[in-house]
Amino acid sequence: MSNLNDIRDNEGSRKKRMRVGRGIGSGKGKTGGRGVKGQTSRTGVAVKGFEGGQMPLHRRLPKRGFHNIFRLDFNEVSLDRIQTAIDAGKLDASKPVTEAALVAAGALRRVKQGVRVLGTGELKAKVTLEVAHATKTAVAAVEKAGGTVTLLASAKASGETAA
Structure with a gap:
């Protein structure tokens, strides 16, 4: 049985967050895990489905089906x-x-x-x-x-x- 002063979280239940850009010794210094230059190294990038200017897959495939907006949901x-x-x-x-x-x-x-x-x-x-x-x-x-x-x-x- 443990004492009240020995109570602590389980080992590994609380993990310290990775602090990027804090020097070469951290393993995430300089570029902070973002690589070198380019669009995705900058802030505010959201390129889901973007294929570098090539026509994206979701636009290459033909449209299918029909959705009836008047359909009742019973x-x-x-x-x-x-x-x-x-x-x-x-x-x-x-x-x-x-x-x-x-x-x-x-x-x-x-x-x-x-x-x-x-x-x-x-x-x-x-x-x-x-x-x-x-x-x-x-x-x-x-x-x-x-x-x-x-x-x-x-x-x-x-x-x-x-x-």
């Missing part, structure tokens, strides 16, 4: 997860299952730009879902269990359908 929840929440008593199947109810039940962390219900898993309870989007298999499974799916207007406005 948070997805499966029927299995909804059924688990109902079984645990966190969701009330007699009331409409809304996006806010799913978050409150812990089935989702947050509603992004709406909720999409996926058809994976099995739904036994008769529920009324009020969500932004649902897959064909999810709608079929909910209707088979005796429930209904209502799509919210925000998703329909952007061209999304239940299909």
